[in-house]
Amino acid sequence: MSSPVILVGLPRSGSTLVSRVLNEGLNCFVINDFYYLQYVEGIGGYAKSDSVTKKLLVDFIVDQVRNRTKPDDLEDEVWFGLPFSDDDLLKLDTFAEVYKTDNEIKNWSQILQDMMQFLAELANKPIWGYNTPQDYLNFSLISKAFADAKFIFLLRSPLSTLLSYKYYWTVDPKFHNDRGRYHPVVQSLAWKTCVTTYLGLRKEYGQSRCMLVKFETFLDNTAQVLSDISQFTGIEFPQVDLTSFGHNSSLSNNSSTKKSKRITGLEERICCRLTQNVSHEIDYDGFSMQPIGWGDAFTLLATTCRNVVYYSRQIVSSRNVRKRVLKFLNQLTLQTGQQLERHSVSITNDVSIQSDIV
Numbered sequence: 001m002s003s004p005v006i007l008v009g010l011p012r013s014g015s016t017l018v019s020r021v022l023n024e025g026l027n028c029f030v031i032n033d034f035y036y037l038q039y040v041e042g043i044g045g046y047a048k049s050d051s052v053t054k055k056l057l058v059d060f061i062v063d064q065v066r067n068r069t070k071p072d073d074l075e076d077e078v079w080f081g082l083p084f085s086d087d088d089l090l091k092l093d094t095f096a097e098v099y100k101t102d103n104e105i106k107n108w109s110q111i112l113q114d115m116m117q118f119l120a121e122l123a124n125k126p127i128w129g130y131n132t133p134q135d136y137l138n139f140s141l142i143s144k145a146f147a148d149a150k151f152i153f154l155l156r157s158p159l160s161t162l163l164s165y166k167y168y169w170t171v172d173p174k175f176h177n178d179r180g181r182y183h184p185v186v187q188s189l190a191w192k193t194c195v196t197t198y199l200g201l202r203k204e205y206g207q208s209r210c211m212l213v214k215f216e217t218f219l220d221n222t223a224q225v226l227s228d229i230s231q232f233t234g235i236e237f238p239q240v241d242l243t244s245f246g247h248n249s250s251l252s253n254n255s256s257t258k259k260s261k262r263i264t265g266l267e268e269r270i271c272c273r274l275t276q277n278v279s280h281e282i283d284y285d286g287f288s289m290q291p292i293g294w295g296d297a298f299t300l301l302a303t304t305c306r307n308v309v310y311y312s313r314q315i316v317s318s319r320n321v322r323k324r325v326l327k328f329l330n331q332l333t334l335q336t337g338q339q340l341e342r343h344s345v346s347i348t349n350d351v352s353i354q355s356d357i358v
Contacts (some may be wrong), residue, residue, distance in 0.1 A: 003148035004116070005030070005129030005233050008136040010187075010194050012164035013156040014215040019131040020081040020245050021226070025235040027127050029120045030070055032081055034130035036061065037138050040108045049107045055100045057108060061115045065089075078245045083123050091122060109145035127235060136197050149209075150233050153198045156215040157284050158191045158275045159263055160224050167261050180310025184267040188274040195278045207232075212282060220329055265289075267295035 005028065008016055021034035039060050040046060045053045064091060069082040084092070095118055106114065120128040133154075142149055156164070165187050169179040195314065201210045211232045218225045219242070226237045263271070271286045279285060 003127075003150055003233075004146050005127060005150045005235070006135055006142060007129065007131035007133075007152045007154060008194075009133050009154035010156070010161055010190055011133050011358075012161055012168060013133070013154050015131050015133055016155050016216065016217070017078055017242070017245070018152075018154055018213070018218060020078045021240055021242070022131075022229075023081040023129070024082065024240055025125070025237050027125050028233070028235040029083075029116075029123045029125040029128045030121075031082070031130040034064060034132045036064075036112060036130065037108075037132065037135060037141070039051065039356060045108050049105050051100075052104055053108075056257045057111045058096050058100050058115060061112075062092060062153075067090060067118065081175055081245075088122055092119070127142065127233070136194055136277075139197070139201060141311065143209075151201070151210045152229065153194070153210060153212050154215060155191075155195065155198075155220075155282070155284075156211065158188060158271050159268060159287070160216075160277060161191055162187050162267065162271055163261060163263050163313065166263065166267075177312075180306040183307040184263075184300070185274065186307065188271045191271075192275050192278055195275075195282060199281060214282075252278075264296040264299055265292035266300055288343075 005022070007019055007022065007030070009015060016032055019030050022028055022030045023032075035059075040057065043053065045057060046084060065082060065084070069084045069089065096115075099114065116128040116130075120126060129150075136151070136153065139151065162182075162184055165182045167174045168181065169177075173340055198210060198212060202212075211229070212230070213225060222240060222242060226240065229235060230237060268287060269292065272289070275284075276287075
């Protein structure tokens, strides 16, 4: 069985489109927006190996597969990328029912391995993987369970990420209540945390475990990026036409819509200030530094109020959200502490050198 391929990064960075392209691989099966580990954590399933937990995890995977398999009466959409027929889904249901009642004790990772291996074989593709952007925070956990897992870090420029997040709620009416997810500080810190994690893993493992894919490069030079992914993962790609998958906001060329969407000068400066220490390390330095407008502070105040209300409600009502927020804060705190420690060592070394010179 080939090593699993995990697509990570940040939401609103083109991961749905890239997941669909990975699924076009001749030997790779990928589930988009999987969030399996988040579900495991939500039900307290890491420490459990009982029949009830096993049933819940199997049912979750089956539901995710069904929700991402394109219905026959639907025009092609990027989000529906799984290559299963109705007969395939019936085979999945049969396998799942037998698997849930076989009395074998399995933990969360063994269940994931068994189910994904069956799905990969069902799709006649030996390599399996999934896309969950925030799973870069779970690198150690995944690596312990799957020692040879390959991680593709998908990133978009910090300003493009902010812009996509800011107008995420306009993509579809069902996302209207998610307007409060956006805040330039929150998304900028998340971007910085993701990049810092990648840089740390690259330093520790070299190019053997982690690969960086810039979404802008993916769009501009798809063939070369797919060639690089192929060398990294072993996925074999046919010729791919990105426009053949249906509507996707990442490919939108509606100029009138784009003109109405903008990051304010204040938001840009916040983003620059928070990300500049790491953005240049992966060649993202394109901050235009537009002037700060008179209304930018009021816009930021309104954004802050919406964000506080949104996450206050989410944290109170969802145990899963609470855990995800705490995990992100822990990672951010850890990285900040490491940066302060390196800075302190650097200052100490400088003082020592100056003392020697004197």
